[in-house]
Amino acid sequence: MKKEFNLQTYNFELPKKLIAQKPAKPADTCQLLVLDKNKKTITDENFLNLTKYLQYGDVLVFNNSKVIPARLIGKKETGGKIEILLLQQINSNTWQCLVGGLPIKKQIGATVLFSGLKGQIINRKNNTAHIKFNLSGKKLMDKIFKLGQMPTPPYIKRLAKQNEYQNIFANDKKIGSVAAPTAGLHFTKRMLKKLEEKGIQIEFITLHVGLGTFSPIKEKNITKHNIHSEYFELDKNTAKRLNQAKKENRKIIAVGTTSVRVLETCGPKFKPQKGQTKIYIYPGYKFKIIDAIITNFHLPNSSLILLVSAFAGTKFIKKSYQHAIKKKYRFYSFGDVMLIS
Numbered sequence: 001m002k003k004e005f006n007l008q009t010y011n012f013e014l015p016k017k018l019i020a021q022k023p024a025k026p027a028d029t030c031q032l033l034v035l036d037k038n039k040k041t042i043t044d045e046n047f048l049n050l051t052k053y054l055q056y057g058d059v060l061v062f063n064n065s066k067v068i069p070a071r072l073i074g075k076k077e078t079g080g081k082i083e084i085l086l087l088q089q090i091n092s093n094t095w096q097c098l099v100g101g102l103p104i105k106k107q108i109g110a111t112v113l114f115s116g117l118k119g120q121i122i123n124r125k126n127n128t129a130h131i132k133f134n135l136s137g138k139k140l141m142d143k144i145f146k147l148g149q150m151p152t153p154p155y156i157k158r159l160a161k162q163n164e165y166q167n168i169f170a171n172d173k174k175i176g177s178v179a180a181p182t183a184g185l186h187f188t189k190r191m192l193k194k195l196e197e198k199g200i201q202i203e204f205i206t207l208h209v210g211l212g213t214f215s216p217i218k219e220k221n222i223t224k225h226n227i228h229s230e231y232f233e234l235d236k237n238t239a240k241r242l243n244q245a246k247k248e249n250r251k252i253i254a255v256g257t258t259s260v261r262v263l264e265t266c267g268p269k270f271k272p273q274k275g276q277t278k279i280y281i282y283p284g285y286k287f288k289i290i291d292a293i294i295t296n297f298h299l300p301n302s303s304l305i306l307l308v309s310a311f312a313g314t315k316f317i318k319k320s321y322q323h324a325i326k327k328k329y330r331f332y333s334f335g336d337v338m339l340i341s
Contacts, residue, residue: 001221004284004314005221005283006221007219007220007221007222009314009318010217010222010301010302010305010309011300011301012300012318012322014300014331018325018329018330018335019155019156019330019331019332020330020331020332020333020335020336021156021158021334022164022334023164023185023334024186024330024336026190027185027187028047028188028190028191029046029047029048030047030330030335030336031044031045031046031047031329031330031336031337032045032046032047032049032050032336032337032338032339033320033323033324033336033337033338033339034338034339034341035312035341036341037311037312037316037341040316042319042320042323044327047186047336047337048191048194050194050294051194051198051200053339053341054195054198054200054253056200057245057251058200058251058253059200059201059202059203059242059245059251059253060200060201060202060203060253060255061203061204061205061242061252061255061259062167062169062184062187062202062203062204062256062259063167063181063204063205063206063207063209063255063256063258063259064167064169064170064171064174064204065175065176065177065206065207065209065258066166066170066171066172066174066175066177067150067166067170067177067178067179067180068086068145068148068175068178069144069145069147069148069149069150069151069162070085070086070087070148070150070178071083071085071086071149071151072086072117072147072148072149073114073149074112074114075112075113076101076102077110077112080101081101082100082101082102082112083099083100083101084097084099084100084112084119084129084131085097085098085100085151086144086148086178087128087178087211088176089176090130092136092137092140093133093135093136093137093140094122094130094132095130095131095133096128097129097130097131098127098128098211099128099131104124107121107124107129108121108122108123108124108129109121109122112131114147116147117133117134117135117140117147118133118134119131119132119133119134141175145162150162150164150165150166150180151178152333153179153214153332153333155332156332156333164185165180165185165333166180167180167181167184167185167187168184168189168192169184169187171204171206174206174233176206176231177207178209178210179209179211179213179214179333181207181209181256181258181259182256182296182334183255183256183257183259183296183337184255184256185333186337187255201241203238204238205232205233205234205238205259205262206234207230207231207233207258207259207261208232209258210229210230211228212227212228212229213258213304214299214302215302215303216300216302217301217302217303222306223282227278227279227303228278228303229276229277229278230258230261230276230277231274231275232262232265232274232275232276232277233273233274234266234272234273236272238270239266239270239271240270242263242270243269243270246289251291252289252290252291253290253291253293253341254292254293255294256293256294256296257293257295257298257304257307257308260281260293260311261277261281262277263289263290264281264288265277266289267289268288268289280303281303281306281307281310282303282306282309282310283306283309283313283314285310287310287311290311291341292339292340292341293308293311293340293341294337294340295337296331296333296335296336296337296338297321297324297329297331297332297335297336297338298332299332305317308338311340312340324336
């Protein structure tokens with residue numbers, strides 16, 4: 001087995017103190033690590049200087065999916081605490097969920113109670129349950145946003161506020177992520193104004209981030225991994241503008257690995273489409289679309305560190321991560337950011 005296909009190649013030790021527990025304030029004052037994958041250079045920067053590394057006409061592609069405050073804490077009808085995590089909407093009043101605090105054998109038919117909201121477990125599928133609520137549509141979604149907690153990953157040990165774990169361009173009509181597209185968390189109104197002044201083109205795609213994004217790879221041979229599936233959308237006008245940008249040889253810069261997944265799924269000739277993507281990008285993959293990535297620092301043995309390794313080279317990414325650790329960059333969802341070009 002080639003070393004680049006060996007899972008252990010993508011493991012690294014990270015001091016716990018470098019796992020960011022909250023975002024920088026303001027969010028755009030985080031550190032920026034600038035990587036040139038061709039020259040193999042590493043530059044320490046401040047994110048506010050991002051535009052120094054961009055050119056007029058470059059295209060930044062953001063994921064406008066809105067995160068659901070998907071963690072609901074309530075009680076069983078018979079008493080006792082219960083916690084559910086909303087995963088995917090089945091219809092206007094039914095969600096696929098993870099359920100904690102209730103034995104699997106007792107779940108079907110059980111009633112779960114929240115403040116002004118009631119649900120019944122009507123079915124089970126694999127390790128998840130289908131819960132039918134007594135509200136539907138907008139009323140249900142409004143109640144979820146009122147009651148729910150943001151589904152931050154387990155390495156964040158504090159309760160995050162909704163505005164901390166939500167991109168400023170999250171679209172109310174594109175609700176569906178159960179984890180934030182975290183590369184976008186660094187962008188503020190101030191940064192978007194700087195991009196506009198530089199003549200940077202902004203485009204949006206949608207990919208609803210699922211829990212699978214945090215799932216570590218367990219196969220020793222990474223090529224054997226079964227990648228998670230996520231829902232995406234690319235609209236007609238965006239596809240047209242992206243095609244024009246490629247025709248004019250302007251750079252396409254993906255903000256986040258979720259944007260990479262959509263762009264590489266839909267290219268090289270863009271057309272409007274929506275559906276599920278199971279694209280798996282690991283070293284050896286030939287990129288068709290993207291010229292640069294803005295992304296956070298990723299977990300070891302994850303599909304995300306494989307993606308950036310495929311783009312920049314495994315040895316260079318490992319060297320860059322060790323540099324970031326030495327320089328005390330902040331890691332993961334609320335951490336600092338990289339520009340790889």
